Amino acid sequence: GQNIDQPTEMTATEGAIVQINCTYQTSGFNGLFWYQQHAGEAPTFLSYNVLDGLEEKGRFSSFLSRSKGYSYLLLKELQMKDSASYLCAVRDGDYKLSFGAGTTVTVRA
Amino acid sequence: TAGITQAPTSQILAAGRSMTLRCTQDMRHNAMYWYRQDLGLGLRLIHYSNTAGTTGKGEVPDGYSVSRANTDDFPLTLASAVPSQTSVYFCASSDSGLATDTQYFGPGTRLTVL
Numbered sequence: 001g002q003n004i005d006q007p008t009e010m011t012a013t014e015g016a017i018v019q020i021n022c023t024y025q026t027s028g029f030n031g032l033f034w035y036q037q038h039a040g041e042a043p044t045f046l047s048y049n050v051l052d053g054l055e056e057k058g059r060f061s062s063f064l065s066r067s068k069g070y071s072y073l074l075l076k077e078l079q080m081k082d083s084a085s086y087l088c089a090v091r092d093g094d095y096k097l098s099f100g101a102g103t104t105v106t107v108r109a
Numbered sequence: 110t111a112g113i114t115q116a117p118t119s120q121i122l123a124a125g126r127s128m129t130l131r132c133t134q135d136m137r138h139n140a141m142y143w144y145r146q147d148l149g150l151g152l153r154l155i156h157y158s159n160t161a162g163t164t165g166k167g168e169v170p171d172g173y174s175v176s177r178a179n180t181d182d183f184p185l186t187l188a189s190a191v192p193s194q195t196s197v198y199f200c201a202s203s204d205s206g207l208a209t210d211t212q213y214f215g216p217g218t219r220l221t222v223l
Contacts, residue, residue: 004151031209042199042214043152050209087151095205096167097142097212101151 002026002098006088011106012078020073020086020103028093034062034073035087037102043087047073075105083107112136113215115200121221122190130185130218132200140205141183142167142212143175145196152199158183159205190222 003025012018024032031050035043049055049064049071061074075082085102092098116131134141139160144152144167154167158177172194174186183202187194200215 033211042216045211045213048209048211089152091210095210096154096157097152098154098168099144099152101149 002090002092004088004090004098004100006086006100006103008101009104009106011108014078014080014107014109016078018075018078018105020075020088020105022071022073022088022100024069024071024088024090024100026090026092026098029066030091030093030095032062032064032071033089033091033097034060034071035089037085037087039084046086078107080107080109113200113202113213115198115215115218117218118216119219119221121223122187124191124222125189128187128190128220130187130198130200130220132183132185132215133181134183134200134202134215135181136202136204136213137180138202138204138213139180140203140210141177142201142203143173143183143185144199144201145169145194146199146217147196155185155198190220192222194220195222196220 006022034046037043047062054063059076064071087102088100089097113134142157143155156175158164198218201212203212
């Protein structure tokens with residue numbers, strides 16, 4: 001099976017930076033996704049990495065190292081609305097998505 | 110556009126009863142998926158369909174069946190519900206013709222089996 005690990009919870013202060021790490025061991029690799037999920041809502045797409053390096057999209061950036069089986073999602077200038085769960089998902093060799101359990105980020109004033 | 114719709118929003122079901130969760134997308138996406146989300150376990154794939162007329166089993170298919178008669182609809186059926194099927198069910202779709210093949214999720218159905 002697939003193994004995707006990310007921290008369960010993180011807390012940060014409004015305006016700060018938080019980095020959510022994700023490590024994975026999968027059968028094949030065809031890209032890594034980050035989704036945001038607010039409580040009681042559907043996951044929404046944040047970012048996609050298939051090559052090594054950093055992808056920046058506004059306040060959010062995502063990094064991938066395929067050789068290390070590692071990714072992180074960086075949230076800058078945190079806002080209260082960023083309080084949510086962040087899901088790391090890897091598309092395996094069969095093009096199926098496997099999800100981590102998610103990291104709940106709480107932003108405090 | 111509506112994107113993906115799911116019905117019902119929530120349901121309480123007696124064990125042993127059958128139920129069909131409905132999912133419809135208007136994006137003309139080729140691929141559709143059903144996931145369940147349980148606390149501490151993340152999203153797990155139940156069944157998927159790469160194109161109309163085909164379906165496949167995901168990670169946790171037992172107790173569930175699906176059909177894909179056309180592009181837009183992908184219903185999920187529980188033939189005889191059990192309490193362990195209490196969960197939040199998400200339908201998703203993707204245009205498998207794109208390199209990123211990003212999956213887009215419906216609003217979910219919260220199912221409680223008693």
